[in-house]
Amino acid sequence: MIEVQGITKSFEGLQVLKGVDLRVDAGEIVSIVGPSGAGKTTLLQIMGTLDRPDSGRVSFDGEDPLSMNASRLARFRNRNVGFVFQFHQLLPEFTLLENVAMPALIGGRKRSDAFAAARRLVDYLGLSQRMDHRPSELSGGERQRAAVARALVNDPMAVLADEPSGSLDSRNRAELHRLFFDLRRDFGQTFVIVTHDENLAADTDRRIMMADGMITSIETK
Known part of the structure; x- marks a missing residue:
């Protein structure tokens, strides 16, 4: 479904990715692990079309989004990719x-349809009693579950998560990890997760190890 081929990327003369090839199939939960500076987040950003490689190709079901102009690429990303970050990135002035x-709403859906879809996800995630609260009134676990719901509201091809449980305590971390697998079971959702959490990585379908800008091993569960 998502495939990257020959991806290279440098910043200020430092080569961060050195020809990475990876395919993620629909319904997979894949973790990307490795030391800091290995290139994990850069690879995730390129997979999600938030950044462009110096060379190589990204495809979603055979379509090359990086060949699109900026406005078309933004629409493609909005429809097809959901993002979850370590710090929830919820907008503080909104509920x-x-x-x-x-x-x-950004994708142009009718307001009634957008809020209906949001309510369904909020209900699924057990946040119905909190839907009118602003982020400052939510716990860390609630904020991160809201971020997951936001990533899912457009029914994307894949959710890309960068250290999604890194700021959570052990109980909320375990709940978030279970949620990923529940979402795969109930919605067929695909996840690519950059993580330092070995417990989460061990549970994923494939564990992609990176070091020095390269994939060094792939472990299949």
Whole structure:
């Protein structure tokens, strides 16, 4: 479904990615692990079309989004890729429900449809009693579950998560990890997760080890 081929990337003369090839199939949960500076986040950003490689190709079901102009690429990304970051990145002036609906509204969906989709996800994630609260009124676990709901509201091809549980305590971390697998079971969702959490990585379908800008090994569960 998502495939990167021959991806290279340098910053200020430092080569961060050195010809990375990776394919992620629909319904997979894949983790990318490795030491800091290995190139994990850079690879995730290129996979999600947030950044462009110096060379190589990114494809989604055979379509090359990086060949698109900026406006078309933004629309493609909005429809097809959901993002979850270590720090939730919720907009503080909006309620939980408004934050979840935001990508659908940006994508041009009718307001009623966008909020209906957001409510369904908020209900699924057990946040119905918190939907009118602003991020400052939510716990860390609630904020991160809201961020997951926001990533899912447009029913993307894949959710790309960068250290999604890195700021959570052990209980909330375990709940978030279970949620990824529940979402795969119930919605067929695909996840690519950059993580330092070995417990999460051990549970994923494939564990991609990176070091020095290269994939060094792939372990299949």
